[in-house]
Amino acid sequence: DTGVSQNPRHKITKxxxxxxxxCDPISEHNRLYWYRQTxxxxxxxxxxxxxxxxxxxxxxLSDRFSAERPKGSFSTLExxxxxxxxxxxxxxxxxxxxxxxxxxxxxxxxxxxxxx
Amino acid sequence: xxxVTQLGSHVSVSEGALVLLRCNYSSSVPPYLFWxxxxxxxxxxxxxxxxxxxxxxxxxxxxxxxxxxxxxxxHLTKPSAHMSDAAEYFCAVSDPNTGNQFYFGTGTSLTVxx
Numbered sequence: 238d239t240g241v242s243q244n245p246r247h248k249i250t251k252x253x254x255x256x257x258x259x260c261d262p263i264s265e266h267n268r269l270y271w272y273r274q275t276x277x278x279x280x281x282x283x284x285x286x287x288x289x290x291x292x293x294x295x296x297x298l299s300d301r302f303s304a305e306r307p308k309g310s311f312s313t314l315e316x317x318x319x320x321x322x323x324x325x326x327x328x329x330x331x332x333x334x335x336x337x338x339x340x341x342x343x344x345x346x347x348x349x350x351x352x353x
Numbered sequence: 354x355x356x357v358t359q360l361g362s363h364v365s366v367s368e369g370a371l372v373l374l375r376c377n378y379s380s381s382v383p384p385y386l387f388w389x390x391x392x393x394x395x396x397x398x399x400x401x402x403x404x405x406x407x408x409x410x411x412x413x414x415x416x417x418x419x420x421x422x423x424x425x426x427x428h429l430t431k432p433s434a435h436m437s438d439a440a441e442y443f444c445a446v447s448d449p450n451t452g453n454q455f456y457f458g459t460g461t462s463l464t465v466x467x
Contacts, residue, residue: 241396272457277459277460279445279458279459279460281457285454328396342397342399344389344396344398346394346395
Protein backbone atom coordinates (compact mmCIF):
# COMPACT_ATOMS: atom_id res chain seq x y z
CA ASP A 238 0.00 0.00 0.00
CA THR A 239 1.82 3.09 -1.24
CA GLY A 240 -1.02 5.49 -0.50
CA VAL A 241 -2.70 7.96 -2.82
CA SER A 242 -0.24 9.73 -5.06
CA GLN A 243 -0.82 13.06 -6.76
CA ASN A 244 1.29 14.78 -9.38
CA PRO A 245 2.50 17.41 -9.65
CA ARG A 246 2.74 18.73 -6.08
CA HIS A 247 2.76 22.31 -7.32
CA LYS A 248 1.66 23.91 -10.57
CA ILE A 249 2.03 27.54 -11.53
CA THR A 250 0.32 28.63 -14.70
CA LYS A 251 -0.79 31.74 -16.50
CA UNK A 252 -4.42 32.67 -16.78
CA UNK A 253 -5.98 31.09 -19.85
CA UNK A 254 -3.70 28.06 -19.95
CA UNK A 255 -4.87 24.48 -19.55
CA UNK A 256 -3.59 22.30 -16.74
CA UNK A 257 -3.88 18.60 -15.98
CA UNK A 258 -3.38 16.83 -12.68
CA UNK A 259 -2.95 13.14 -12.08
CA CYS A 260 -4.05 10.96 -9.19
CA ASP A 261 -3.01 7.38 -8.55
CA PRO A 262 -5.28 5.82 -5.92
CA ILE A 263 -4.57 2.90 -3.66
CA SER A 264 -4.55 -0.04 -6.04
CA GLU A 265 -7.56 -2.03 -4.85
CA HIS A 266 -9.77 1.02 -4.25
CA ASN A 267 -12.79 1.26 -6.52
CA ARG A 268 -13.87 4.81 -5.68
CA LEU A 269 -11.90 7.93 -6.46
CA TYR A 270 -12.82 11.46 -5.44
CA TRP A 271 -11.63 14.91 -6.38
CA TYR A 272 -11.92 17.75 -3.89
CA ARG A 273 -10.81 21.37 -3.95
CA GLN A 274 -9.59 23.20 -0.88
CA THR A 275 -8.91 26.88 -0.49
CA UNK A 276 -7.27 28.61 2.45
CA UNK A 277 -9.45 28.57 5.53
CA UNK A 278 -12.00 26.22 4.03
CA UNK A 279 -12.69 22.53 4.21
CA UNK A 280 -12.41 20.28 1.18
CA UNK A 281 -15.16 20.93 -1.36
CA UNK A 282 -16.47 18.01 -3.38
CA UNK A 283 -15.89 18.18 -7.13
CA UNK A 284 -16.60 14.74 -8.56
CA UNK A 285 -16.19 11.04 -7.95
CA UNK A 286 -15.77 7.79 -9.85
CA UNK A 287 -16.69 4.24 -9.13
CA UNK A 288 -14.28 2.21 -11.18
CA UNK A 289 -14.24 4.01 -14.55
CA UNK A 290 -17.72 5.52 -14.28
CA UNK A 291 -18.08 9.14 -13.22
CA UNK A 292 -21.13 8.92 -10.98
CA UNK A 293 -21.48 12.42 -9.67
CA UNK A 294 -20.25 15.89 -10.47
CA UNK A 295 -20.76 18.96 -8.32
CA UNK A 296 -23.19 21.49 -9.70
CA UNK A 297 -20.65 24.12 -8.71
CA LEU A 298 -18.15 22.67 -11.15
CA SER A 299 -17.61 24.76 -14.26
CA ASP A 300 -17.66 23.19 -17.73
CA ARG A 301 -13.99 24.08 -17.91
CA PHE A 302 -13.32 21.20 -15.50
CA SER A 303 -13.25 17.63 -16.72
CA ALA A 304 -12.12 14.44 -15.07
CA GLU A 305 -11.46 10.96 -16.37
CA ARG A 306 -10.62 7.58 -14.99
CA PRO A 307 -10.27 5.59 -18.19
CA LYS A 308 -9.26 2.20 -16.84
CA GLY A 309 -10.66 2.48 -13.38
CA SER A 310 -7.22 3.05 -11.92
CA PHE A 311 -5.55 6.47 -12.14
CA SER A 312 -7.54 9.63 -12.78
CA THR A 313 -6.83 12.97 -14.39
CA LEU A 314 -8.42 16.33 -13.69
CA GLU A 315 -8.13 18.93 -16.42
CA UNK A 316 -8.91 22.60 -16.10
CA UNK A 317 -9.22 24.49 -19.35
CA UNK A 318 -8.73 28.25 -19.73
CA UNK A 319 -7.65 28.63 -16.12
CA UNK A 320 -8.81 31.64 -14.12
CA UNK A 321 -7.30 33.17 -11.01
CA UNK A 322 -10.24 31.86 -9.03
CA UNK A 323 -9.13 28.33 -9.83
CA UNK A 324 -6.12 28.76 -7.56
CA UNK A 325 -6.51 26.17 -4.83
CA UNK A 326 -5.27 22.86 -3.51
CA UNK A 327 -6.77 20.00 -5.51
CA UNK A 328 -7.12 16.87 -3.44
CA UNK A 329 -7.65 13.33 -4.58
CA UNK A 330 -8.98 10.62 -2.31
CA UNK A 331 -9.81 6.97 -2.78
CA UNK A 332 -11.78 4.36 -0.92
CA UNK A 333 -12.81 0.75 -1.09
CA UNK A 334 -16.56 0.90 -1.28
CA UNK A 335 -18.64 -2.08 -0.33
CA UNK A 336 -22.38 -1.64 -0.17
CA UNK A 337 -23.95 -0.26 1.80
CA UNK A 338 -21.31 1.93 3.37
CA UNK A 339 -18.34 4.00 2.39
CA UNK A 340 -16.47 4.32 5.58
CA UNK A 341 -13.11 5.84 4.92
CA UNK A 342 -11.34 8.12 2.50
CA UNK A 343 -7.60 8.04 1.98
CA UNK A 344 -6.26 11.36 0.77
CA UNK A 345 -3.26 12.29 -1.31
CA UNK A 346 -1.09 15.27 -0.45
CA UNK A 347 -2.72 17.37 -3.12
CA UNK A 348 -1.70 19.53 -6.07
CA UNK A 349 -1.36 23.22 -5.29
CA UNK A 350 -2.43 25.28 -8.30
CA UNK A 351 -1.49 28.92 -8.62
CA UNK A 352 -2.94 30.86 -11.55
CA UNK A 353 -1.12 34.10 -12.26
CA UNK B 354 -28.81 16.78 2.83
CA UNK B 355 -25.85 16.64 5.14
CA UNK B 356 -23.62 19.38 6.50
CA VAL B 357 -21.34 20.05 9.44
CA THR B 358 -20.52 23.21 11.32
CA GLN B 359 -17.29 23.61 13.22
CA LEU B 360 -17.44 26.27 15.89
CA GLY B 361 -14.19 28.14 16.29
CA SER B 362 -11.81 28.39 13.36
CA HIS B 363 -8.85 28.72 15.75
CA VAL B 364 -8.35 27.06 19.12
CA SER B 365 -5.31 27.51 21.36
CA VAL B 366 -4.54 25.31 24.33
CA SER B 367 -1.58 24.91 26.61
CA GLU B 368 0.47 21.77 26.43
CA GLY B 369 -1.10 19.23 28.78
CA ALA B 370 -4.51 20.90 28.75
CA LEU B 371 -7.79 19.48 27.51
CA VAL B 372 -8.46 19.75 23.79
CA LEU B 373 -12.09 20.29 22.74
CA LEU B 374 -12.97 20.88 19.10
CA ARG B 375 -16.64 21.32 18.32
CA CYS B 376 -18.65 19.88 15.47
CA ASN B 377 -22.39 19.97 14.94
CA TYR B 378 -24.05 18.15 12.10
CA SER B 379 -27.21 18.41 10.10
CA SER B 380 -28.56 15.32 8.45
CA SER B 381 -31.89 14.02 7.27
CA VAL B 382 -30.82 10.47 8.04
CA PRO B 383 -28.65 8.96 10.78
CA PRO B 384 -25.22 10.00 9.58
CA TYR B 385 -21.74 8.64 9.55
CA LEU B 386 -19.36 11.14 11.11
CA PHE B 387 -15.62 11.55 10.84
CA TRP B 388 -12.75 13.62 12.12
CA UNK B 389 -9.77 14.16 9.85
CA UNK B 390 -6.49 15.86 10.70
CA UNK B 391 -4.21 17.71 8.33
CA UNK B 392 -0.64 18.40 9.33
CA UNK B 393 1.30 21.07 7.44
CA UNK B 394 2.20 19.98 3.92
CA UNK B 395 0.50 16.61 4.38
CA UNK B 396 -2.73 15.02 3.21
CA UNK B 397 -5.77 14.56 5.39
CA UNK B 398 -5.64 11.57 7.72
CA UNK B 399 -8.57 9.87 9.39
CA UNK B 400 -8.56 10.33 13.17
CA UNK B 401 -11.75 8.47 13.96
CA UNK B 402 -15.18 7.64 12.63
CA UNK B 403 -18.68 7.02 13.94
CA UNK B 404 -20.69 4.49 11.96
CA UNK B 405 -23.68 3.83 14.23
CA UNK B 406 -22.01 1.43 16.62
CA UNK B 407 -20.71 2.75 19.95
CA UNK B 408 -21.45 6.43 20.50
CA UNK B 409 -18.05 7.04 22.11
CA UNK B 410 -15.42 6.54 19.48
CA UNK B 411 -11.72 6.27 20.16
CA UNK B 412 -9.23 7.25 17.50
CA UNK B 413 -5.54 7.55 16.99
CA UNK B 414 -3.15 9.67 19.05
CA UNK B 415 -5.41 9.66 22.13
CA UNK B 416 -8.34 11.47 20.52
CA UNK B 417 -11.94 10.49 21.02
CA UNK B 418 -15.34 11.82 20.05
CA UNK B 419 -18.85 11.25 21.29
CA UNK B 420 -21.91 11.11 19.08
CA UNK B 421 -24.81 12.88 20.77
CA UNK B 422 -27.97 12.63 18.74
CA UNK B 423 -29.95 14.90 21.06
CA UNK B 424 -27.41 17.67 20.54
CA UNK B 425 -26.55 16.78 16.92
CA UNK B 426 -22.93 16.99 17.97
CA UNK B 427 -19.74 15.04 17.45
CA HIS B 428 -17.13 16.97 19.42
CA LEU B 429 -13.50 15.87 19.40
CA THR B 430 -11.57 15.71 22.67
CA LYS B 431 -8.16 14.77 23.99
CA PRO B 432 -7.40 14.88 27.72
CA SER B 433 -3.88 16.25 27.41
CA ALA B 434 -2.59 18.23 24.45
CA HIS B 435 0.82 17.54 23.00
CA MET B 436 2.86 19.86 20.84
CA SER B 437 2.57 17.39 17.98
CA ASP B 438 -1.23 17.84 17.97
CA ALA B 439 -0.90 21.25 16.34
CA ALA B 440 -2.71 20.87 13.02
CA GLU B 441 -5.93 21.59 11.15
CA TYR B 442 -8.88 19.41 12.12
CA PHE B 443 -11.88 18.76 9.92
CA CYS B 444 -15.20 17.23 10.82
CA ALA B 445 -17.05 15.43 8.01
CA VAL B 446 -20.39 13.73 7.49
CA SER B 447 -21.62 11.22 4.97
CA ASP B 448 -24.93 9.58 4.17
CA PRO B 449 -24.59 5.88 5.00
CA ASN B 450 -27.32 5.02 2.52
CA THR B 451 -25.42 6.35 -0.46
CA GLY B 452 -21.90 6.93 0.81
CA ASN B 453 -21.38 9.12 -2.20
CA GLN B 454 -20.10 12.29 -0.69
CA PHE B 455 -18.26 13.38 2.38
CA TYR B 456 -19.20 16.90 3.43
CA PHE B 457 -16.45 18.67 5.32
CA GLY B 458 -16.58 21.51 7.79
CA THR B 459 -14.44 24.60 7.41
CA GLY B 460 -11.85 23.29 9.82
CA THR B 461 -10.39 24.25 13.17
CA SER B 462 -6.75 25.17 13.50
CA LEU B 463 -5.32 23.91 16.78
CA THR B 464 -2.34 25.68 18.32
CA VAL B 465 -0.57 24.13 21.29
CA UNK B 466 1.28 26.57 23.52
CA UNK B 467 4.35 25.23 25.34
